[in-house]
Amino acid sequence: MHLTLNKGDFVCIVGPSGCGKTTFLNAVAGFLPIAEGSLTVDGRDIPGPGPDRAMVFQHASLLPWRSVLDNVTYGLELGRRVKRGEARERARELLDLVGLSAAADQHPGQLSGGMQQRVNLARALAVEPEVLLLDEPFASIDAQTREVMQGELLRICVEWDVTALFVTHDITEAAFLADRVCVFGPRPGTIVKEVDISLPRPRDQHIRKLPEFQALVEEISDTLHGAAAGPGAPAANGGTA
Ligand SMILES: Nc1ncnc2c1ncn2[C@@H]1O[C@H](COP(=O)(O)OP(=O)(O)OP(=O)(O)O)[C@@H](O)[C@H]1O
Ligand SMILES: [Mg+2]
Structure with missing residues (x-):
């Protein structure tokens, strides 16, 4: 193949x-x-x-104890040496891109399935794959x-x-x-x-x-x-x- x-x-x-x-x-x-x-x-x-390469799975698998914003910065913290302020700024841009700026400080449990999947997408995009x-x-x-x-x-x-x-x-x-x-x-x-x-x-x-x-x-x-x-x-x- x-x-x-x-x-x-x-x-x-x-x-x-x-x-x-x-x-x-x-x-x-x-x-x-x-x-x-x-x-x-x-x-x-x-x-x-x-x-x-970044993967988006069927289920959002977000970290429930982290805010939406901190879920998006997570990949950046793990993957590369990005300063915390820079990571948060970047995560805000991404949340804006997926239409979730207003939910930045909420936790995954407070979001609908569709919103969680948007966060998931933003998190995958954060590493600029x-x-x-x-x-x-x-x-x-x-x-x-x-x-x-x-x-x-x-x-x-x-x-x-x-x-x-x-x-x-x-x-x-x-x-x-x-x-x-x-x-x-x-x-x-x-x-x-x-x-x-x-x-x-x-x-x-x-x-x-x-x-x-x-x-x-x-x-x-x-x-x-x-x-x-x-x-x-x-x-x-x-x-x-
Ligand atoms: N190229 C391959 N050779 C041998 N076995 C394989 C190969 N690709 C997948 N398998 C086996 O087939 C099984 C099913 O694979 P997989 O989960 O990737 O299917 P899927 O197409 O994603 O199915 P679904 O649509 O249900 O999600 C797994 O057990 C996997 O190990
Ligand atoms: Mg499958």
Whole structure:
């Protein structure tokens, strides 16, 4: 399997449960050793975790005893020698970016799930990663908030020139966000197809209504279901309507 991520790309990964999406992200993050093949960032092998890659997990996993602001500064305190005042200033900018300036002094328990996930995103961005790795970050958020978050994420990625690798089970989410959607097969470590999402940017919510958008969603869905049925199944586009 081969996947190239160029600077500024937004690539989404979809695939059946258990096909290795999380494992793949963990390998890119450097949390796992690679059994065979290679993973490189900027042409260099990945030796382990590093501040050039930041992970956003499905559950925000914020530190409950720290304020929202101090949760965002946490990564900076751990990773690099940044002066405390500087870290706090930077964290305030990030909270502003995710629309949570007013919640800086609150604690995670006082926030909604969507707000916690915004803090999670701000915390990942705090280390100024080259690549942002996101594993179903909006899966536990209600549909309406999720659409808002998707729009916000796109805005942030453009503003910060972020390269993103985003795992999701939600095909419309993948089509809305991505430049390319990579469909993993049921056998771990296989890519069935890469679907180019050639929809113009910047994208707003209206794009979901376009026939081109719906056609792309259908293409991804057919690929996914064809792949899930296994190699002996009829071609995805040759089955019943
Ligand atoms: N390339 C691989 N080779 C062998 N085993 C793998 C590989 N990738 C993943 N696995 C194994 O498959 C299992 C499921 O992997 P993983 O959690 O990454 O799936 P997932 O696609 O994230 O599933 P879900 O959609 O349910 O979150 C794990 O036990 C993992 O060790
Ligand atoms: Mg997973």
